[in-house]
Amino acid sequence: MFPIDATAIDKSLPVPVGTQLHGLMSYALAFGDIPHGTKLPSVRHLAGDLGIAPMTVAEVYKKLRDAGLVEMRPGLGAYSVLGAHQKNRAALPIDELRDDIARLIDKAEARGLSTMSLVSMINAQARLPRHDAALDIVFVCIFEGPGRDYVEELRPMFLQGDHIRLVPLDTLAKSAEWRKRCADADLVLTFRHREAEVRTLVPAGNVLGLHFIPSQMTRQNLAGLDPRTRVAAVTHFKEYIAIMRPSVREFAPHVSDITVTWSSAPDLRETLSRCDAVIFASGADEVAELAAPGIPCFEYRHAPDPGHIESALTPQLALLRRQRAQSETADPRNPPKKVAG
Structure with a gap:
């Protein structure tokens, strides 16, 4: 069951209880370790536990749904849709390699090569100099200071030639120029709970919402x-x-x-x-x-979730580089097609 700390709602504060509940639930969905498909309390049950009007809870659930944080299943209730590193594992870029890996292992064994020898060869190949295609990446942050720190924490995932730009969300909302930059970028990164908002601002962008955890x-x-x-x-x-x-x-x-x-x-x-x-x-x-x-x-302070970086960002970057390299080899005048985010 979805965890709700009823004591966190303080009716003595000059902040509407609906606003408090929305912040509490959106934070828990975005930053908590809540598996995809977790059932949320019913509107009536949660309203009773918190001592607030069912209409207030229903409005909060609607906002969470509109932000892409929950899904409403007719006749069943509301369920979490976060936990991107747990949700739809087969749909993650890293899983696109599973069949290739299995075929490579079969091919090696057919030629009398052990799995350990294959691993050694892959490790050796990975250490050789590579000419990977550079990427254009935009990180959509909330505040510039922490945003710069997050980019630095993610820096080991990028190559020296990658062009990484930072833009606050409120600037993106006001600037047509920045929205175009995001639409043209290879990848737009942001916080998981802001992904739906960024997608609305940049519908043509390749947006990936990252999961963050307390540092x-x-x-x-x-x-x-x-x-x-x-x-x-x-x-x-x-x-x-x-x-x-x-x-x-x-x-x-x-x-x-x-x-x-x-x-x-x-x-x-x-x-x-x-x-x-x-x-x-x-x-x-x-x-x-x-x-x-x-x-x-x-x-x-929060920090990028290493598990989500490994399962979602790293393979996404590899796929983008491969597509860009293939496109540039085929026709340097044509930009590569973006990966669906």
Whole structure:
């Protein structure tokens, strides 16, 4: 069953409960380890558990559906459609190689070559210099600072000749020039929960939504908090205020005193003054300047999910390079066709 932390919905906050619930569920679907096809609570059941109107829950489910985060199955309810590295495994680019690998193994064995010898040959071949086709890649981020860091974390996946550009989502929405650049790019990367939005802005683009998880440093910082710590958890977007408390508790279950707020709240300074540690979401960096000297203050940062990078991004890049190289060899004047995202 889909996990819902009812205590994360705070009716005393000046943020509508529908907004809080939408942020909580969209975050859990995008960043949580929720398998594809997980059944969500029924509208009536969830409304009863949270003590809110069924119409409010129904509206949240509609928004999640429109964002491509859930699917509605007639007569059955709502189900998650994320977990791209778990969903439709046969449809992932890496699985397109399975039949080729099986044929290669059969061909090697027919010639008296062991599987281990074949692996050694492949490893040796992989170390030889290659002339891979360079790619044009755009990363659609939310905030430029964290976006640059994410690109650097993904850098080992790219070649030196790849052209990688960064554009904030709000800029993409306003700029026809950037939308054209994305449409013309070999690959457009973004966050999994923003994929539907980017696809709407760039319908002709080859868009791949990446799965992100809390970074190792974030986990360590949270785990190292003293159990007696009074924590202020601050988000940039009011919509995601409900996810702050369960996000902290996930890696600091020993901490019970957690106050949630947002970076433009009128009582932010007062809230910070009452706390012994400050954790702020990406984009709320200015909060660090308001924290009292000497108290722990760190960002709740995410990082690309290595499993999703291996299963989705790496084979996608390899396929794009192969297609571009084949196209350039056939006719240098014609650009390669894009892979369906």
